[in-house]
Amino acid sequence: MNIHNFIQTKYNEPFIVQRADPYVYRHEDGSYLFTASVPEYDRIVLRQSDTLDGLQDAEEVTIWKRHETGKMSMHIWAPEIHFIEGKWFLYFAASEKDDIWALRPYVLECTGSDPIADPWIEKGKMQAADDFSFQDFSLDMTVFKNQDKWYCVWAEKVSVGKKISNLYIAELESPCRLSTAQVLLTSPDYDWERVDFWVNEGPSLLRHEDKLYLTYSASATGACYCMGMLSISSGADLLDPHAWKKERLPIMKTDWEKGILGPGHNSFTKSEDGKEDIMIYHARQYDEIEGDPLYDPNRHTYRMKILWDKDGRPVFDMTNNF
Incomplete structure (x- = not known):
């Protein structure tokens, strides 16, 4: 492999190599589960550890x-594992060999209490509550609970001239079905969201005090890949798009000096003592890529401690990588 202008710094040593779209879930018993897109895009893997550090060398199981x-049958992307009302569910996107860009969100359910050892069954495509959700390129589904209600956020392309990828939100009726029509949360409005492709994708939720922060990724998947953020009060109507505030500038982007290129598609977890918020994200160490960046295997998983400013807003500082 020719890695071209590889940059080694004290900031960009990967946590887990060649794993993109990383998702870390900290269970109620304190254990951690890790899943991510593998470079072959052909399977879903899980790792489990009692510690966050332990995920690095934990055995990886194909489930x-x-x-x-x-x-x-194609493009198995961006899995996320969630524990919902006492059961394990896994959300991911997939297409088919005869139409490789016909990505749709699918759901797996674990038949037992052990997500590593017990069998998983297919629950099919996520079911919509309207006639237009999941009718085009749809991926990067995440779910979360707020004020005793479960919500789902995902990316979906719309075709009005140039195809663009927006973020949508809906309420969940069950882990496999929406109960409300989709609501548009954000479109790629700004120049930094429109490099090569017009993209908002990869949503992830961070809670702090009475606020919810929703990060997302923007633009194509090379060095231009970056992250934006929406925020809302936890007591507001999450299905009201006007209640959300969108940041004008990216919260994270390529840092050449640190050798962290194209940071994005993140998730959030907690430290083992439950006191610190940790961001898990992927990035590259170089930008000169042969062919489509989607098929370059060297998007690695990184982790970073989130700090909070005097106003209670998250601070994304890559010097806090560890």
Whole structure:
């Protein structure tokens, strides 16, 4: 492999190599689960550890493999594992060999209490509550609970001339079905969201005091990939797009001096004592990529401690990588 202008700094040593779209879940028993897109885009993997550090060397188990033909046979992307009302669910995107860009969100359910050892079953495509959700390129689904209600946020392309990827939100009826029509949260409005492709994707929720922060990724997947953020009061109507505030500038972007290029598609977890917020994200160490950046295997997983300013807003500082 020719890595071209590889940059080694004290900030960009990966936490886990060649794992993109990383998701870390800290369970109620304190254990951690890790999943991510693998470079082959052909399976879903899980790691488990009693500590966050332990995920680095934990055994990686394949819990599901793509189909040989038909739906879910291509581009197995961005899995997320969630524990909902006493059961394990896993959300991911997949397309099919005969239409490789026909990505849709799918759901797996674990048949037992051990997500590593117990079998997973397919629950099919996420079910909409309207006639227009999941009708085009849809991916990067995340779910969360707020004020005793479960919500779902995902990216979906719309075609009005140039195809653009927006973020939508809806309430959940069950882990596999929406109960409300989609609501548009954000479109790629700014120049930094429109490099090569017009993209908002990869949503992830961070809570702090009475605020919710929703980070997302923007632009194409090379060095221009960066992160934006929305915020809202936890007591507001999350289905009211006017209640959300969108940041004018990216919260994270390529830092050449630190050798962290194209940071994005993150998740959030807690430190082992529950006191610190940790961001898990992917990035590269170089930018000269042969071919489509999507098929370059060297998006690595990184982790960073989140700080909070005097106004209670998150501070994303890559010098806090560890």
